[in-house]
Amino acid sequence: MKITKEEVLHVAKLARLNLTETETESLINDMGNIIGFADKLNELNTDEVLPTAHAIPMQNAFRADEVKESFPREEILKNAPDSDGDGFLIPKVVE
Amino acid sequence: MKYETVIGLEVHAELSTKTKIFCSCKNEFGGEPNTRCCPVCTGMPGTLPVLNKAVVDYAIKAGLATNCSITKYGKQDRKNYFYPDLPKAYQISQFDLPLCQNGYIDINVNDETRRIGITRIHIEEDAGKLIHDDYSNESMADYNRCGVPLIEIVSEPDLRSPEEARVYLETLKSILEYTEVSDCKMQEGSLRCDVNVSLRPVGQKEFGTRCEMKNVNSFRAAVRAMEYEQKRQAEILDNGGVIVQETRRWDDVRGESIPMRSKEDAQDYRYFPEPDLVPIVVSDEWVEQIKNTIPEMPEQRKARYIGEYGLPEYDAFILTSSKKMADFFDATVSEGAKPKTASNWLMGDISKILNDKELEPADIPFTPAQLAKMIALIDKGTISNSAAKKVLDAMFAEPADPEALVEKLGLAQVSDEGAILQMVNDVLAQNPQSIVDYKAGKDRAMGFLVGQVMRVSKGKANPQMINKLLKEALDKA
Numbered sequence: 001m002k003i004t005k006e007e008v009l010h011v012a013k014l015a016r017l018n019l020t021e022t023e024t025e026s027l028i029n030d031m032g033n034i035i036g037f038a039d040k041l042n043e044l045n046t047d048e049v050l051p052t053a054h055a056i057p058m059q060n061a062f063r064a065d066e067v068k069e070s071f072p073r074e075e076i077l078k079n080a081p082d083s084d085g086d087g088f089l090i091p092k093v094v095e
Numbered sequence: 096m097k098y099e100t101v102i103g104l105e106v107h108a109e110l111s112t113k114t115k116i117f118c119s120c121k122n123e124f125g126g127e128p129n130t131r132c133c134p135v136c137t138g139m140p141g142t143l144p145v146l147n148k149a150v151v152d153y154a155i156k157a158g159l160a161t162n163c164s165i166t167k168y169g170k171q172d173r174k175n176y177f178y179p180d181l182p183k184a185y186q187i188s189q190f191d192l193p194l195c196q197n198g199y200i201d202i203n204v205n206d207e208t209r210r211i212g213i214t215r216i217h218i219e220e221d222a223g224k225l226i227h228d229d230y231s232n233e234s235m236a237d238y239n240r241c242g243v244p245l246i247e248i249v250s251e252p253d254l255r256s257p258e259e260a261r262v263y264l265e266t267l268k269s270i271l272e273y274t275e276v277s278d279c280k281m282q283e284g285s286l287r288c289d290v291n292v293s294l295r296p297v298g299q300k301e302f303g304t305r306c307e308m309k310n311v312n313s314f315r316a317a318v319r320a321m322e323y324e325q326k327r328q329a330e331i332l333d334n335g336g337v338i339v340q341e342t343r344r345w346d347d348v349r350g351e352s353i354p355m356r357s358k359e360d361a362q363d364y365r366y367f368p369e370p371d372l373v374p375i376v377v378s379d380e381w382v383e384q385i386k387n388t389i390p391e392m393p394e395q396r397k398a399r400y401i402g403e404y405g406l407p408e409y410d411a412f413i414l415t416s417s418k419k420m421a422d423f424f425d426a427t428v429s430e431g432a433k434p435k436t437a438s439n440w441l442m443g444d445i446s447k448i449l450n451d452k453e454l455e456p457a458d459i460p461f462t463p464a465q466l467a468k469m470i471a472l473i474d475k476g477t478i479s480n481s482a483a484k485k486v487l488d489a490m491f492a493e494p495a496d497p498e499a500l501v502e503k504l505g506l507a508q509v510s511d512e513g514a515i516l517q518m519v520n521d522v523l524a525q526n527p528q529s530i531v532d533y534k535a536g537k538d539r540a541m542g543f544l545v546g547q548v549m550r551v552s553k554g555k556a557n558p559q560m561i562n563k564l565l566k567e568a569l570d571k572a
Contacts, residue, residue, distance in 0.1 A: 014363055016177060053170045053368035059376045065112050065149035068119035076132045076238075079139060087128045088236040090179045093225055 003032040096333060098294040100325050101302055102254035104317075105289040106267060107245050108277040109221060110153045116220050116244035117144030117187070124283045128226075128237035136242035138183035143371055146171075150244045151194065151375060154218045155385050157246055157276045158195025160392065161213045161267075165382050169194050169375040171218075174364045179236055180222040188247075190366040193217035194375065200270065201394070202262045203412075211263050212251030221245050246276070252291065252302065257321035264288065264314050265416060269393045272418045281313055290317055290345075292324040294332060303328075304338040308345045308352055320345040323352060396421055404434035413442050419456035426463030432470045440466065444484060448491055461494035469497040476557060482506040510557040512564070515548070518556065519564045522547045523572065530572050541565070 008027045012019050019027065073086075082089040115122050118135035135142045158165055172190035198213035221243040226235045248267065254260045268286060271277045279286045293305035306324060311317045323345075328338055343352040391399075393415045400411035415421045420441060427437040445466075449456065469486055472478045478486065478501055489500045501507050509515060522544060523530060532540035548561045 010363075014175075014365065054370075054373055056373070058373045061145060061373050062148035062151070063119070063145040065114050065147050066119060067114050067121045070120045070131045071133045073127070073129050073132075076129055076134075076137055079137070082233075084235065086235065086237075087226070088179075088182075088238070089230070089233045090225075090236055091234070092230075092232055093179055093227070093234045 003028055003035060007031075097297045098325075098329055098332065099297050099299075100256055100321075101252045101293045101295060101305075102257070102260045102321060103252035103291040103305075104250045104254070104260060104263065105291070106248045106250075106264070107221075107287045107289075108157075108248065108271055108279065109285040110150060110244040110246060111275060111278050112147055112149045112153065112244055114147055114149075115242035116147050116150050116218070117242055120242065122243050123239075124280070124285075126239055128235070129239060131239045132241070137238050138181075138241075144187065146372060146375070147244065150218055151377070152385060153244075153276045154194045154216060154246050155377065155382060156274050156389065157248070157271065158198060158216050159382070159386055160270050160274045160276075160389055161195070161198040161200050161216070161248070163195035163198030163213055163216060165377055166192055166194050166196060167377055168192065169377070171369040171372045171375075172366045173369050174219075174366055176362075176364060178222070179234070180225050180241075182223070182236075182238060182241065186220060186222065187369050187372070188219035188366075189217035194377070200263070200266055202259070202266045204259050204262050209253075209259065211253045211259075214249040214251050216246050216248050219245050219247060252293075252305075257318045257325070260290070260321055261314055261318050264317065266393075269416050269418065273390060273392055284312070287312065288317055290320055290324070292321055292328070293338070294325065294328045303332075304340050306338065306340065307342045309342060309355065310344050310346075312347065316345060316347045319347065319350060320352060323350065327352075393418075393421075400434070404428070404438075406434060406438055410435075410438050410442060414438060417456045423456060423459060423463055423466075427466045427470075430464045430467030432467040433474075436470050436474075437466070440470065440487075444487055448487070452491075461490045465490060465494065465497055472497055472501060476510045477501065477508060478506050479508050479558060482508060482555075505555075507555065508557050509552055509555045510560060512560065515552070515556050515560050516564050516568075518548050518551045519561070519568050522551060523568060530569065533569050534572075541569075544569075 005024060005028055008024055008031060009019070011031075012024075012027075077083040077085070077088070080088040110122075112122050114120060115131075115136055118133050120131045120133050120136055123131065135144055155165055169189065169192045171187050173185045174188045174190075175185045177184050193215040195216035196214070198216070199210050200213065201208050201210050203209075221240050223236055223238040223241040226237060229235075250263065254263055268279050271286070272279050277285055288311050290308045290311055291305045292308070293303040295301065295303040306328070308320050308324060311320050324343075331338060342355045344355045345352045397408075397411040397415045400406045400414065401408060406414070413420075414424050424434075424437055424441055427441070428434050445459065448454075449458070469478075469483060469490070472486075473480060473483050482501070485504060485506060486497050486500050489495070489504060490497065526544065526547065529540045529544055533544070544565055545558070545561055548565065549556060549558070552561075
């Protein structure tokens with residue numbers, strides 16, 4: 001299946017990626033191959049097969065509704081790119 | 096042209112679980128920023144979510160209470176988008192196999208019952224909160240709310256006016272409150288809604304193009320947003336224009352909505368099955384178990400109040416629209432108060448005081464037994480209705496035994512016939528002119544004399560008794 005340049009750029013935009021012209025060209029090819037590979041499945045007759053969301057035969061993995069200690073705020077904020085001690089500081093979000 | 100309005104609503108309700116949906120952090124409102132967080136709810140790489148079973152229980156309960164069929168095999172999906180209130184850059188939600196589907200609720204508009212379809216109810220996680228106010232060149236992310244469990248309840252486009260939509264929201268709210276699925280505290284954002292509005296010429300079958308409005312924080316705002324949208328779309332259509340499908344943000348202060356996302360930015364969430372979470376398989380036994388936990392619902396309770404207690408439909412509706420209020424009413428009646436009297440106090444003075452103080456029925460400081468006792472004091476003639484209002488104020492200020500309050504405030508009514516007759520005779524002796532006026536047919540004279548006796552008794556004499564004794568004395572004079 002052929003992937004257009006517009007489709008590659010659309011996916012790149014959704015993933016917040018800036019691609020150079022060369023990268024875009026090579027991705028048109030790569031993505032086309034991936035989609036083509038998946039397209040092979042269409043050769044099979046799946047009329048009688050239910051869609052499979054999960055490959056492992058497992059269900060209902062639950063947790064009881066019991067409160068446990070949260071992490072100390074300092075620990076959590078250690079992973080913040082920038083912080084004021086209260087929260088994660090991020091570039092201004094304009095609504 | 097004449098248009099028919101078509102409205103569909105998406106309601107998000109935060110569930111009253113103890114913990115978040117995928118981790119054991121506490122599910123609670125407010126608090127210091129980022130103090131109820133862990134690596135799971137802050138989206139750290141390598142963490143794995145584990146679904147809270149209570150979330151599924153509550154969602155099924157909400158589904159059963161809204162006549163939905165419960166999905167036997169459900170799954171969760173990833174909804175991908177970048178926004179800093181969502182640290183994982185995806186929200187775990189449900190796409191094609193929501194837990195509940197095809198339900199309905201009946202609403203009562205202008206004495207007519209309307210059945211409103213519920214398309215689906217699915218579970219998902221709430222996002223964090225971004226704070227801009229105290230920060231000049233940055234925003235601050237608080238992830239306490241991140242991972243708080245939500246259900247989204249999607250209605251069919253069955254609503255035909257903002258008023259119907261308001262009644263639908265009120266009805267849905269009371270169902271969620273009764274089943275204790277959500278605390279429904281609007282001011283804490285426990286219940287939020289997105290509004291879809293479209294117009295079509297009266298008689299046309301096909302729906303018109305719809306606009307979605309977000310940021311609607313109260314039912315009142317929802318009604319205003321819908322009225323605004325109705326008018327905006329009618330104006331466009333009347334001028335030969337076309338409605339563009341878009342998402343708009345409601346600004347309640349300005350009373351207008353503005354487009355939120357441009358067309359180039361069209362949503363593309365790329366949903367796919369959540370690989371970190373296994374399917375949810377719901378057995379008949381599980382559904383049966385939850386069914387048994389559903390309490391008497393507002394409609395049934397209303398019917399009971401009308402049938403058993405003989406309350407007017409309106410009273411029964413008002414009392415049952417809040418579960419806490421209805422519980423308080425039931426308890427007051429079982430403490431011996433006459434249903435109609437208890438209802439009058441709760442709907443009247445007590446509701447008024449709650450409104451004035453911006454309190455909810457859950458915040459009534461005194462007990463149903465104390466209210467029942469206050470009502471008994473009126474019935475016995477110990478206090479007048481107006482004195483009871485003072486007792487009630489005192490009970491709100493500092494809940495105490497009403498009898499002790501009557502004593503403390505000196506509000507006991509004098510119903511001693513001899514004592515009142517003495518006062519009547521004294522007043523008449525001092526006001527011979529009023530007797531003449533009364534005989535001449537001047538009604539005002541009677542009023543004046545009653546007032547005088549009341550004054551002499553310092554407001555404590557039983558007014559019915561004053562009237563009776565005064566009239567007898569005047570007729571004899």
